[in-house]
Amino acid sequence: MTSSARPLLNRRLAEFGTTIFAEMSALALKTGSINLGQGFPDTDGPEEVREAAVRALRDGRGNQYPPGPGIPELRTAIAAHQQRRYGLSYDPDTEVLVTAGATEAIAAALLALVEPGDEVIALEPYYDSYAACIAMAGGQRVPVTLRPGEGRFRLDLDELRDAVTDRTRLLLINTPHNPTGTVLTREELASIAELAVERDLLVVTDEVYEHLVFDDAEHVPLATFPGMRDRTVSIGSAGKTFSFTGWKVGWVTGTPALVTAVRSAKQFLTYVSAGPFQYAVAEALALPESYFTAFREDLRAKRDTLAAGLTEAGFSVFHTAGTYFLTADIRPLGETDGITFCRALPDRAGVVAIPTAVFYDHREQGAPFVRFAFCKKEPVLSEAITRLQGLRT
């Protein structure tokens, strides 16, 4: 037996209980609610990509440990994708690393680059693994709050600048941004880049929604800005782009020094993963542009459906320029606390959403906001909307 005086879970992780997704998904199951909480699509990705995985598995490709940095075919496809879309040139042999999803890439990057006591700046509300990974690396997280303004969540560049201290090691930037649906503008990104260069900071960018930008929004990788290629670890993933979130194939691109550092941590986390799926993702990345366009259009239409439905149900809905998610303000419904609201929503309306407050250090900043996922079939969204219409009465 362990001493009862000492908790089992160590101090670094003590503040992170089970994730809100576990609680809310269990609630969805128990109440038979429509789950617009967790962000995974309810339809699988392209048939030919799935077939490519089956083929690899049957042909015995990837059934044993693949190479540590990832199979050459996938590394080449990732480099070609970065070149084709963004004009970023990476050597597949020294500047690309395949990981177990973006999740491992984030963890490995932080474990590799952060020294205990280093400060890491992240935009809040943040993706739920960031805080835990910074903590596991012994870093100190410094949140910079995205604040509502002109119908979207915006970065206050002065606030970001003020957050940088002599102990700041890196900026952890996510755009398109989960949970707010904000896509940082070229101007915002240029300012972040200038700051990183001026203060000699490393930057880790989470770009898993790079293909999910709508209307006239544009995804611009931070690595494309002057002085940034040498200090940026860029992270991508097949999960969101190809609707195979269970495959967990992600990647890192950066200079040989950065990629080697990240790999030093990665090799002791999973070493390698997803052998046959790596072959399939290599093919997926080479899909014609029409796939990406159709995928984006499909999600845009779903965003519009859900945004209109939530508005009609009485929420005030923020503009989403990218990702799977819409953020809604519950105050027009006479509510103020998203956590209470979301816990009651399955019983009140048979729908599950996520209170955004849990993604903040400054919880009060996110109190009246809730996040809905729209990466679901149209009939599912319509049914959810119908159910939510009763909230006003």
Ligand SMILES: *Cc1c(COP(=O)(O)O)cnc(C)c1O
């Ligand atoms: C889904 C998600 C991830 C995790 O990606 P995986 O490839 O599934 O590990 C990372 N960051 C953000 C912002 C996400 O939404």
